[in-house]
Amino acid sequence: MTLTPALIESLLTEAASAPSAHNTQPWVPEITDCTAEVAQVRVGVDPARLLPHGDPRSEDLHLGMGCWVESLVIAAAEAGVRTESVTVRGRGPTLDIRLRLTATESMASVESTAGPTRVESALTDGSAWPRFGVADLHHRQVDRGPLKRSDPRFAEATEICRNVMAETAVRLVEVPDDAWRGWLRRAALHSYGNRSVFTETLRWLRFDTDDPAYDQDGLTAECLRIPALGARAAAALDRPWLHSWITGLASASLAPVALARAAISKYASSGRGSRIAVLPRTKRRHPHHLVLAVPDRPALTAADEVEIGRVLLRTWLT
Known part of the structure; x- marks a missing residue:
């Protein structure tokens, strides 16, 4: 495997399919260096594509950037390119992410070895998840309409995700439909x-x-x-x-x-509110919902949130 600017550009194109709040696509990637063996990629933020009112703490931004990183990691692995490291600095408009990509000899050795920022490594160790590819990135969709859930498939995906997260601080938390x-x-x-x-x-x-x-x-x-x-x-x-x-x-x-x-x-x-008469309502059966949460970490860094964005994408694909 030989790295070329054209190959890395094709990976950046695939990563651009990542989800983001309002589909703003706030990432600005660039290849800062590329040799036959090693490529360096930097991704920053387009300030014109931020949501300062809807996302004042930049949490959605960081999650979306994490989804972009993981999309690149998945596309690179399929192409036989290893993601050797990911570093995250800054936050919000100053967020700066650097990735180091290296050539590999065989498809058997392309799993990412990128060390985690602050959230446990099991979450972004590709070997712990199903092996995803570019086709999965393209198949991922957003649909705001009513969805009919396949309970057996949902249970299978939930078990996979919970097994990966078992030894980490990240959890899939069930939220009752009424709440x-x-x-x-x-x-x-x-x-x-x-x-x-x-x-x-x-x-x-x-x-x-x-x-x-x-x-x-x-x-x-x-x-x-x-x-x-x-x-x-x-x-x-x-x-x-x-x-x-x-x-x-x-x-x-x-x-x-x-x-x-x-x-x-x-x-x-x-x-006085306890005296309000509440009419009984017929309970309708609705599926409960799962959200990704870090209950034991009251304060998260931008790097943590980017890492959780990577987990979010893999959870979505599962």
């Missing part, structure tokens, strides 16, 4: 009721199929499962000069809902 739905409602109120966050989100929505950016980045109507008629109406309204009006209307309409929820929550937590 999950409550969190989603709170998130929606914040996303649509906060002017700055909503305006930022509008920038990354792609409703017009004639928009050159429709197939490049952002969230398309197809991804969001918006019907064709609704997408055409949204495309007609998706004008920069209308954004301030749209966000203002959304914020104003949701403000009473947020205030009502806050008042109910405050009243329910008081002694």
